Amino acid sequence: MFTEKNLQQIKNHGLSEAKVKHQLEIFKEGIPFANVMEPASADKGIEVFSEKEQQHFATLFETEKDKLDILKFVPASGAATRMFKFLHQFLESYNPKDNIESFLQKEENRNLKIFFESIDNFAFSFLVKDKLEEKYSELENFEQGKRYFLFVQEMLEETGLNFSNTPKGLVPFHTYGENYVTAFGEQLYEAAFYAATNGVANLHFTVSEGHEKKFKKRFDEVKHLVEKKTGVRFNISYSFQKNETDTVAATPENELFLDENGDLLLRPSGHGALLENLNDVDADIIFIKNIDNVVSENYVETIAFQKKVLAGKLISLQKKIFSFIEKLHLENPSEEIIKNVAEFISVDLSIKNTPIFKEDLLKILERPIRICGVVENTGAPGGGPFLVKDKNGNLSYQIVEMSQIDTNNPQQKALVDKATHFNPVDLVCGMRNYKGEKYDLLKFSDPDAGFISHKSYQGKPIKALELPGLWNGAMANWITVFVEVPLITFNPVKTVNDLLNEVHQPK
Template sequence: MSFTKKDLDQIKRKGLTVQDVESQIELFKNGIPFTNIAEAATINNGITALDDNLIREATEHFEAHRNEKKLIKFVPASGAATRMFKFLFQFIKEYNPQNESINSYINKNKLRDMSLFLVGLEKLPFYDLVLDHLKSKHIDFSTLSNSEKIWHFAQAMLDENGLNYGNSPKGLLPFHRYRSSHISTAFEEHLYEAALYASVNNKAELHFTISERFKDKFDEEFKRIEEYVESGTGVSFNISFSYQQESTDTIAVTIKDEPFRESDNSLLFRPSGHGALLKNLNALDADIIFVKNIDNVVVKYYKEEVAKYKQVLAGILLKLQAKTFEFLHFLDANNPKEVDFKAIEDFLSEEMSIKISSEYKKYTDYYKIEYLREKLNRPIRICGMVKNEGEPGGGPFWVKNKYSNQSLQIVESAQINLKDKKQKELLKNATHFNPVDLVCGVKNYKGEKFDLEKYVDRNAAFITMKTKTGKDLKALELPGLWNGSMAFWNTIFVEVPIITFNPVKTVNDLLKAPHQIK
């Protein structure tokens, strides 16, 4: 592959090397292998079920040790809210209240989302804000017909000269309306939640990954709510932000796997998905990192329940981590003759859900120790899993590598060969779903930070079809943050109740019970 001097300068400005770009092009040419799932992880086969004793023990362990640890809550929050309002953008584009009634339009087009939005209109957290905006435009909402009301309401919400919610970051949208007339954003709700489980000595640290263009808006929001939230929780907050780094962008190619070029003949690079945030996560210095998406929050009534399970996951992490560290220190301090191999093997298989290679039995004691050390000395993640209720997205599976060794992974359906009947059937057998509810231990037994870049399965990337100026292109997404980017971590799946999973994917999700005041 030959690049011009202009290309080389562009690649360098991106923080990339020619080798990086050539490796990405090779992935396009060779294709990315499908993930080979061996079976779905289920209760007692890769997923731990919680009972009252385990909940109590894990919670007590976390509370006993939390003040010794540095805790951070990590929240991917760079997404705009555009997809939340997809059906409303379509509605504004197509509907004319002068031509037909809103009910006729909904029934004719079988628009269930639109019908639900219409019924729940007054329960939306921003209902009064939209009416105030219309009033400022001298539109008397009360005198409009039902058809005109809904059109003007949607227009005021989404128009660039209106409230412009569709182009706002999801984290800064009004999510909840309380009886005190206080309206909270998803950003604010994460602070309240962090106060319950991610605070040490009445201080909580949160890190948000955002789009750089919205940094000032997030700063303004924190200034607006800081005193209010701190007085309500008794906790002070240290908030930091980072952006997706340009060096994580990937090159786009044509259908023939040649670099895609812009009209000025420059190379086209594209953002590479949430896997790019591994660099942001890797830059944090903490003993425990809680990971949760920006839109997965609840009103205050449910927060204690949600926080309880975060504490449980953190307690499980600390207990397993302590035992892991104990074994590693033991391996360092003793010669092979003094090692209790069975104790470590049982711990790995029974408590860490690690399947030991069939080749292990053939190893000498020296190589057995190295094998066990390598298995133990990895980042650990405890992943909450909820029962599958038909939500799209990834799930917990036992995955088989090219050497037939199996490990627990979070796998997206796009990673699976759905043309393979057996693989498709195994996907259907999934009983649980990934809500992105992670508690991560990213330091080793010597207290040093792991380099998380070393635990990525680079082959777990994604190739997607896109268009640019009417031309087809192939785009490359890096291995997802909780998929291939954490493939070589030690992974523990724990079943958590559905109340812990309350994402806002469409505006109508704000009408569900966990987002409404009782």
């Protein structure tokens, strides 16, 4: 199947021939869709806390946190390219000699109109304008269309600020006085409010290898300012998506895809590959959130309170679980203990078909724990909480991505349409067992929860294999609890115009 050149390529990539063959088999056999039974909803798979309960959990976390190792884990490898998609299209389609007003009146250019009308409200605006004024002494005399064109060019292209090839985490998001702050900087500031113990906040960013120096440089630039502002010291670590998590591409006929040089096309396998990175870090509690889900500092205390609520719920749940595990490890636990554990699993963990034997109960309890914040649906696409039946008939609540659901099946589509909540990647994770030992997270992933996508390479159609996503399939066999959190906790920046939303604008 493989040439000597292919085999050497596989070896150099940290993969094995058997692993690549297995990936090819997955293309041929396909990946089964998730069997969704019903969407989770308030008080049916999703816990909704009263203000009093929220305060209780936040206080519990505050009381316990300085005894714990806490880490904030931030996937941050994405480039900002997609954030500026409509601006790239502007550079391709607009002739600076044309009338800009007429151009912006077209319905397809609505986002551009919003962008240019609000141009001074972007944190990067003054950086771009300063650069343009250095280059063009007559800038103010240019036609407005030409000025807009040069502004976008200066923003995106390599000869300017090169935002297209900048990590999303390093694009200026907010301004305070004369200083701009990136998403990376806001993640640091926010961490000081809930992820700091004994005056130190530990953060881990997964970045592209070529971007690590840029993140380190930015940290050096803002370290003194953010530490002075928060009174917290920051300990930052970085990792890269591992080459050995890449997957081979296939032709539409499920044969190996070879490029113009006869080489295999090996591709990053989605954020599920970051399970390896998460498994390499160690802490009692890990907060996980995406790099672009930040707010301006006016709203940080509100966000931090919700994080403390989730972490307090985790600590409360862990105490109960660890206590039950210790009792079950007694030589002959009483029938009453068995009954109490089974009831706890059924009621508190929402796990159906609860077993009645000690060994089976221990299997359920001796797993990593995650508390997942979920928000009410706003029409935004994303993974949602559903009750799922696995191939063995077991029922459990899971985060399920839309790509895992057969929406061509009318019954499954109807269940998706009834969903009330989705998961904005707002996780608090318990990573150690009752003895304080670190779990091997690779043992708790569901290999069947990946998916096959259709892409292209240099104009040729290919099939790509994505590993089980970090917060869905990669954590499918964790203890999972869903908690409703307010919509203000979800503020991703998918396009540049999202930065005009209230939570990204300084008061």
